[in-house]
Amino acid sequence: MEKLKKTPLYDSYEKYGGKIIDFAGWALPVQFEGIIPEHEAVRTKAGLFDVSHMGEVDVIGEDAFKFVQNLITNDISILEDNQVLYSPMCYPDGGIVDDLIVYRFTKNHFFLVINAGNIEKDFEWMLKNKGSLNVDITNISSSVTQLAIQGPKAEEILQKLTDTNLSDIKFFFCKRDVLVAGAKCLVSRTGYTGEDGFEIYSDRESATGLWDKILQAGKEDGLKPIGLGARDTLRFEVNLPLYGNELSESITPLEAGLGFFVKLDKEYFIGKDVLVKQKEEGLxxxxxxxxxxxxxxxxxxxxxxxxxxxxxxxxxxxxxxxxxxxxxxxxxxxxxxxxxxxxxxxxxxxxxxxxxxxxxxxxxxxxx
Missing domain, CATH: 2.40.30.110 (Aminomethyltransferase beta-barrel domains)
Known part of the structure; x- marks a missing residue:
């Protein structure tokens, strides 16, 4: 485990009984109590995930909108400030570079969340496709912590730690500068389990405190720490794809069943011509x-x-x-x-x- 990357919460895993494995070069817990009880906790009560291994990229500048619009298959023109969407990102041949979550803060500032195993590859791809656009693309992954609380009781538990009315954050929207247990956070409502819940982004220094305080706040409500095992069974049951399984450079978004997130009527995006042809000719x-x-x-x-x-x-x-x-x-x-x-x-x-x-x-x- 010494050579593996570690999140700020690595030292906390043992305290909660985490069984550590190598996941895409990261030392992460596959389970705490066990995959089945963790899975059931999220479906019936709530679970807390450390997803700090995920990557984050800031895109800022007067051409930020155009850059992101060209980069992904979905259409960000529908977004208002602080709204979020999901999208594949393709190679010219239609294969998938990665799937990502796109946050629009303003027309000149987007925040992209990418998969842990693809951080370096994705960032290089973005820089390669910047061209002459006036935009700054910054990999901020090493300075960001991400926790996710998911399940029917997620809002009730997290609400104990903030004065912000969480019910005001609608599905696939976010709110910035939210104080959670005294830490300034970005809070969004998307999810990767099929249940209601929130993502909580903060600086690395706040990670351990947030983790412990959220678990303490949810103790009487049945909140459990959740490992990678249950994360996979949860997302799989609701047909949410995983890069390296349902998604890869040799699978197009249409083949993966993600046609809803491919807007072929957009003027341009990388891989559009191939996907238009594939749609016309059939899969x-x-x-x-x-x-x-x-x-x-x-x-x-x-x-x-x-x-x-x-x-x-x-x-x-x-x-x-x-x-x-x-x-x-x-x-x-x-x-x-x-x-x-x-x-x-x-x-x-x-x-x-x-x-x-x-x-x-x-x-x-x-x-x-």
Whole structure:
């Protein structure tokens, strides 16, 4: 663990029973109490996540709007100040550089949140595509801490620590300069679990105090610290993609099922021409949801077959803690993507029967 990157909360993990693993070069807790109780806590009460490994980039200048608009597939012209949106960011061939959250502070100031394993790659890509635009692009990841509180009781718990009325922060909006337990924070309401909740950005010096005070404030409400394991099962059940699984440089946003976030009527964005053509000609491969008919549990990377033909691979698979079924997502040949199609997942050299189902495994409970 010595060579791994660490968040400001690394020394706090042991105090709460964290089991540390290597995640994209970071020393992070895969679990505290256990994946199942942590997952259930978020679905029924609340959970607190340390997501300080995520990257943050400031984009400031008179061409900030144009730069971000060219960079991503979604359309930031719909945003008002302090509004937030989700978007893929593509290569010219349509493959995904990363998926990110875009905060508009003003027309000349955007704040981008990117995935931990892609920080250096993303930042270089942004600089490469700056061109002659008048914009300053700054990687501020090393100075920012991010916590996330998620679950039905998230607002009630966090409200104990701030005088700001959190109910005024609507879904996919943010508020700056919020005092949380005495620390100045950016608070937003997006989420990566399918439950209501908040992201809390602060400086690194405030991280440990915020973590401890939030957990203390939620102790009687059942708030638990949550590791990467439950973070993955939670996001997977509500079909929220993970870079490296459902998203990659060899998968386009359309193939990943993210067409809603690809605005082909925009004047320009990197990769637009390829995605327009792909939309017109149809997809050769798609991310689908499936449910196992046999008892085996699918896992990332397992091969998918129809007859003797390999048609794709599992991107994510679990015994779902919420619906108690063995389910998964897979990238497969599009001609087998129709709901109800029988497919087979190769698990320990045996082909196990599964059926294509809706990717909406679990109903989202966002406060909109």
């Amino acid at each position: 050769n491969k798609k991310i689908i949801g499936f449910e196992m008919k046999d008892r085996a549990i699918p896992r990332h990377g397992y091969e998918v077959f129809v007859g003797n033909e390999k048609i794709g691979e599992v991107t994510t698979g679990y015994l779902s803690p919420s619906i108690k079924k063995n389910i998964g997502l897979a990238l497969i040949d599009a001609k087998y993507s129709e709901l109800g199609t029988t497919i087979f997942v190769k698990i320990r050299n045996k082909l196990n029967e599964a059926v294509v189902v809706s990717k909406k495994f679990y109903k989202k409970n966002y406060n909109k």
